[in-house]
Amino acid sequence: MSATHSKPRLHNAMWPGIVGKGPDSTEPFIDLDTMLDLTAQAEVNGQQFDGVDLFMSAPHTSIDSTDDDLKVLAHKLQSRGLVCGSFVAPVWAPTGGGSAMGNEMEVRKFLEQVRKACVIGRKMTALGVRPSGVIRIDSATGTGDWYKDPKGNTDKIAKTFCEAANIAEAEGQRLAAEGEICWAGMHGWDHMLRLLEKVNKPKTVGFQADMAHTMLYTLGYNSPESRIVAEGCATPEEIMTALKKVTKALRPWTFDFHVAQNDGTVKGQGSHDKTGRHCPPDDPNGLMDIVKVAGLWMRDDNGVPTRAFEHICWDGCMFPNDVMTDPQTWNKVLKVMIDVRDAHGWN
Structure with a gap:
């Protein structure tokens, strides 16, 4: 069956x-x-994934990859008929970075990781395997310290992001700040909006919307003051209504978009803080009509496709390995991705 x-x-x-x-x-x-x-x-009815989004961190791809390493990576993609798109920059302390609202040394480490990711992005484009994509960042620190001085800490993060923007611009890249409830200053939809407005570089620093994370914005996890859906009222209908408010505010800033499902709970695993639970697309506990919610991000207030994203990405973060390695998982994921594109895409 041909694609719509x-x-x-x-x-x-x-x-x-x-x-x-x-x-x-x-x-x-x-x-x-x-x-x-x-x-x-x-594969679903003859259609396949077009590409992947990458994590610039070992054991997948070292942030210190040489030119020869990147040629090997490009070959891995090309031999499978794939391209790459957006990159996650490893800006956190355990991977060599540091807090965006930290001391001078921490900020310097944060910015250096951004620089390295931007350089890799530029080189992968030159190798012909990256036709679109951004560099994804976050504040690389938890919410607890942020609440000790919300305004002052948001100012610090904004200053760091402005410096990161200068680095990205020099390499021909854009940055997308991840809207996830575990990152300081970005853990509520309204806090995220204020941070983007304070950075005020709309052509270079935007928002990365993940449906599993932005759904939790409406429930006020880690940011009770940002709650939209009343406690005990987390029905698909109430969440859909609340997401209209969130998307109206953040859609104009959105550079990068992840399709996902969420059951309304949070999950931590390994060293990763508790965050939006990513569920399989057919999870019976999922609280979103994936295709309809995707439309809130992919269409404007008048219902017209924005064409803002050259690619969209599925995020199945922290799926169990037995689910991850089951080929049927990815056929189901691909099917819902095709449904999203059929509903809100363009030719």
Whole structure:
């Protein structure tokens, strides 16, 4: 069956093979080749994934990759008929970065990780395997310290993001700040909006919307003052209404979009803080009509497709490994991604 629309391209996230996995978890890492193979082999009515979004961190892709390393990576993609898109920059202390609202040394480490990711992004585009994508960042620190001085700490994060923007612009890149409830100053939809407005670089620093995380924005997890859906009223209908408010505020800033499902709970695994629970697309406890909610991000207030995203990405972060390595998982994911594109895409 031919595709209704050809755009946006459909990508699968590779970091679920790393995040919440490894020595500090009950489950081992899933290597990049396995993740690429599972993605490339998925097929629904003759349609396949177009590409992947990558985590610039070992054991997948080192942030210190050489030019030869990147050529090997490009070959891995090309040999499977895939491209790459957005990159996660490893800005956190355990991976060599530091807090965006930290001391001078921490901020310097944060910015250096952003610089390295931007350089890799530029080089992968030059190698012909990255037609679109942004560099994803967050504040790289938890919410507890932020509440000690909300305004002052948001100002610090904004200053760091402004410096990161200068680095990104020099490399021809854009940055997308991840809207996830575990990151300071970004843990409520209204806090996220204020941070973006304070940075005030709308062409370079925008928002990365993940449906599993932005759904929790409406419930006020980690930010009770930001709650929209009243406690005990987390029905799909109430959440859909609340998300209209969130998307209206943040859609104009959104550079990068993840399709996902959420059951309204939070989950931590390994070293990763508790955050939005990513569920399989057919999870009976999922609280979103995936296609309809995706439309809130992919269409404007008048219902017209914005064409803002050259590609969209599925995020199955912290799925159990037995689910991750089941080929049927990715056929189900691909099916819902095709449904989203058929409903809100373009040619």
